Amino acid sequence: MSNTAQLRVLSIDIGGSNIKATVLDDKGALLMEYKKVETPQPADPANVVIAIKKLSSQFSGFNKISVGFPGYVRDSIVKTAPNLDNAAWVNFDLGKKLEEVLGFDTRVVNDADMAGLGVVAGKGLELVLTLGTGFGTALLLNGKLLPHLEVGQSPATKTKSYDKFIGEAAFEKEGKRKWNTRMKKVLNNMQTLFNYDYLYIGGGNSRELTFKLDKNIKLVTNQDGIKGGVRLWSDELTATKVVPSSTIK
Template structure:
């Protein structure tokens, strides 16, 4: 007999440019399975990524549904861009179907920042989530519901640099922490002016490297917080 909603267990997978992370959640977003990760394969083509996911899941407890966050533009489970993996390897790939066929479970797949946003927002007002890692990710939610995804990372921030190339991992490693933080101060001022959010959440592997004072309505979040969005993804209307 199929589990009732009270018993539903959701496998939540977060695909990043550096690591693939996963856990199993209950319907309230509480972890039922130890949070684990493996290195993102290189090259990160669909076949190798599926192999990495299956390797990661060895020994996991059973689950009923699957939620996946992917670092790129996703529409109805199909990948359109993957700037921090390789768009040439991913364009028009129906990753939702590939994962569903591989795991034999129903799958919902969205941008990774969108899924993280579902896991951390308060559900009140206009809330924005950004992730600082290999690249720059973003999500917007209104009263706890996802708004259409915008690939802000690919929008020009300066005359010849996008958000990705202005504050991504390569910039941090090349320019150093002091100059990267100065750039981040500029970015946060622009985001505040453009979006007039009620709250901003900052996650990703580089979030804890911010060393200047943040506004009171800005909060640093962890990947473990964000992966909890996998449970709420199954409550979102209009997602297939």
């Protein structure tokens, strides 16, 4: 095959319940249908890597890998994983491990950061929130990621972090009405804290919002967010030789 094949990215989203993936072209369009596997329990590095290997075997034709991870990530190395098996992940080089196991160049970022790359317009200061197992945030200026802040782990009240205040467990415990009341407070806090130009809200629980949103707030889908995987490789207009995933051992 040609050594100047177009960029084809296996984009993976690791969540507390499922690990999802698809293949994207160099413009972020889906080339294959989404597939998913359950996030293993315990969700330690060894089990998650096995699950990703199983999932990736269902795809072919990609030449790069992007991963959105639910925690703080620096240079593809996981620093925290509050909604997985946290202690086991500290300083785990997930990017390097997946390159060894799958045989493709890999970049790993926080999952909200990857979603942000997929949904923003690239103009001004844009904030992305993901409402799921926890509370994810990404901040971008003119389409460029700013240093990641783990807002979900910071205090929302005297006793609760944002993860605990409006995460999935809080939704299940408090109910939809009270959760929405809390979300109004959270959105007010985010406006005050970041003074953003535009806000995007995604994640599974975004569909549970019942109150009217400001004109500069938009709901987005997980499918939109996973498209950010190709933008992690925007510095590469062409990719190396394509190796079918069937060669993965």
